[in-house]
Structure formats: C-alpha cells, structure tokens
Amino acid sequence: MPDDETTPGAGRLVLAATPIGQVDDASPRLARELVAADVVAAEDTRRLRRLATSLGVTLPARVVSYFEANEAARTDELVSLLRTGATVVLVTDAGMPAVSDPGYRLVEAAVRSGVLVTSVPGPSAVVTALAVSGLPVARFTFDGFPPRRAGERARWLAELSAERRTMVFFESRHRLAGTLDAMAAAFGVDRPAAVCRELTKVHEQVRRGGLGELAGWAEQEGPLGEITIVVGGAPAPSDDGGGLERGLELVRERVAAGSSRRDAVAEVARELGVSRRELYAAAVDDQR
Structure with missing residues (x-):
C-alpha cells in the first residue's frame, strides 16, 4: 500500500x-x-x-x-x-x-x-559475488567502479585501506589488471580477494587468492566478460599489551591536566589505534 x-x-x-x-x-x-x-x-x-x-x-x-x-x-x-x-x-x-x-x-x-x-x-552481481567469494559476508561495503585515472584511483584506494568490512567492486575487463595491481599496493599483496567473472553464465569463473597473485593472473590471462571484485577487509590491529600500557599512561596525563576520562580515552585510542573499549576498561580498573 x-x-x-x-x-x-x-x-x-x-x-x-x-x-x-x-x-x-x-x-x-x-x-x-x-x-x-x-x-x-x-x-x-x-x-x-x-x-x-x-x-x-x-x-x-x-x-x-x-x-x-x-x-x-x-x-x-x-x-x-x-x-x-x-x-x-x-x-x-x-x-x-x-x-x-x-x-x-x-x-x-x-x-x-x-x-x-x-x-x-x-x-544482483554484488551479493552473488559476495556469496561465492569465500570471504566474510556478515558485514560488507559496495564501492562500485574505482576511478579510471591511476593517481586518483591510488588515493581512493588508500582511503579504503583500513576498511574492516569485506569490499565489493565492479571493474571493466580492460582495467582489471591495473586495478588489482593498485589494490595490492594499497591493501597489501597478501590481502585475500576473489575475482568473479561472468557470474551465472556459461563461462562463469571465480578466481581466489592474494591481490598480488590475482594481479599477475589478470595481467597474463586477460580475462574477458563482466567482472566483480571482492576484497577481504583489513585485519584487526594487533596489540600485545604495549599499546594499552602506553595508552593508559597518556590517559592518566590528560585526566590530570583536566580532561574527562571519556574524552581522554577517545583521543588516545584514536591516536594509538587501540581499542577504545579496552582502553576505557583499563582506565576504569586503573582508577580503582
């Protein structure tokens, strides 16, 4: 209605x-x-x-x-x-x-x-490629076609390099090798990905591997047809405890200087790239 x-x-x-x-x-x-x-x-x-x-x-x-x-x-x-x-x-x-x-x-x-x-x-090529890629599907983004010009494309991909969700892209077969090479430079040659070609058609093909490997394959094979690229998200930042310890020191200093604990934790977590939730819990325990 x-x-x-x-x-x-x-x-x-x-x-x-x-x-x-x-x-x-x-x-x-x-x-x-x-x-x-x-x-x-x-x-x-x-x-x-x-x-x-x-x-x-x-x-x-x-x-x-x-x-x-x-x-x-x-x-x-x-x-x-x-x-x-x-x-x-x-x-x-x-x-x-x-x-x-x-x-x-x-x-x-x-x-x-x-x-x-x-x-x-x-x-939909987006969800079909995502489903068959073998990459995590719980959370994903769709970013359409990357920019055509190399410099603009490199800057655009750099902004996506820390994206934690699985990413789905469309690309022309003529630009596939160049785009995969640029993705390998921005995301890392070992970032897992899948190139899905001619989905649901007679010559359907799903090629999986690291971005560096896929870039080499695309350069050599020159695959034809409609292309959808699925790229795994950035791995979670590792923290051996040292980051939290340093973060806790900075939180103490900023609280002593007059900042609220919540604001200090948010600022320090962003600066050091550590979990704000874990840093806040550590700061609460430290006060106790």
Whole structure:
C-alpha cells in the first residue's frame, strides 16, 4: 500500500531487476510488471525486447530509452507521467536499477514528487559475488567502479585501506589488471580477494587468492566478460599489551591536566589505534 508520503492519484515507479546471466533467473513477477506497465524505461531498448521475447511476453506499453546520456532530460518526462497516475517500469541491462546503473536520479525525483517507488527484487552481481567469494559476508561495503585515472584511483584506494568490512567492486575487463595491481599496493599483496567473472553464465569463473597473485593472473590471462571484485577487509590491529600500557599512561596525563576520562580515552585510542573499549576498561580498573 502507498505510504503516508505518497501523493493521492500518483502512479508507481517499479525498479525491476533483470537477469545478470541466465534468463531463467527472471522472476514471474518481472514478466507481469512488464505487461502491466504504461511505460517501460530501458537502458537498452533492444536488450529489453530480447528479454521480453525470452520471457514469452509482448510489451503493450510505450518503450523509451533511459541511459546515462539522456537520464537528466528523460527523468522530468517520466516523473510527469508518474504524477498523472502512470505505472513506469525501469530496467537496466542486468541486475537492479540504480545500483551502479541508471535509476538513482529517477528514484530521487519520484520520491520528492510523492510517487510510490517499489521494486521487483532479483539477481544482483554484488551479493552473488559476495556469496561465492569465500570471504566474510556478515558485514560488507559496495564501492562500485574505482576511478579510471591511476593517481586518483591510488588515493581512493588508500582511503579504503583500513576498511574492516569485506569490499565489493565492479571493474571493466580492460582495467582489471591495473586495478588489482593498485589494490595490492594499497591493501597489501597478501590481502585475500576473489575475482568473479561472468557470474551465472556459461563461462562463469571465480578466481581466489592474494591481490598480488590475482594481479599477475589478470595481467597474463586477460580475462574477458563482466567482472566483480571482492576484497577481504583489513585485519584487526594487533596489540600485545604495549599499546594499552602506553595508552593508559597518556590517559592518566590528560585526566590530570583536566580532561574527562571519556574524552581522554577517545583521543588516545584514536591516536594509538587501540581499542577504545579496552582502553576505557583499563582506565576504569586503573582508577580503582
């Protein structure tokens, strides 16, 4: 049902996930929504028509293109239709619209206009690669495509070097070797990772190993197809006790100088890279 923020009489924007490889992964609801739509906006209209043929459905709706080059101009047109009560289904070439694909701009505008936004869930290269990578899945980040320019990419990766969660990236096959090499430099050659290629397709391949090893493999093999990279998070900083002892000394000094214990612990933990929780517990025991 529409929520309290939707405008009475407004239509629906349906973000419809499409298969990333096997057409059999398409949900029955995807076919129903395509048939029921007033307008279908597609990243590639030719690919959409091939998908519809594979699903055995005819598209009675008006079909329009919606891709990076016309996204800004077409968003206003689609929102106008949504305001009048139309149902607009948005599809991209593969996976969920708006996730490193066109769609976010339209979703933002639709929400701002009080239009109901819903989705047809389905295949996603992000979670599929994460699941098969063999790396921790409890907490993860998705960082999309790394910057193309080497210097900008190196700085961008350096900012991620301390990230503790598993990281998922997309990358072009043409830049794969260079990106893996840059990741090895930023994260360490032994950081565990997986390169997932052509997921769910006939030539699916998952290559696992350290970033240095994977960079060498990519340089030599030049793998083809759609690429998703999964990289393990940074290891927890080791502490043999010396860091806590030094931290406790600094906390004593700052408390004596007038700082609160809580503020002193927060500052020192950040400076030394030790656990704030453990340092705070040590400081409480020290006072006792």
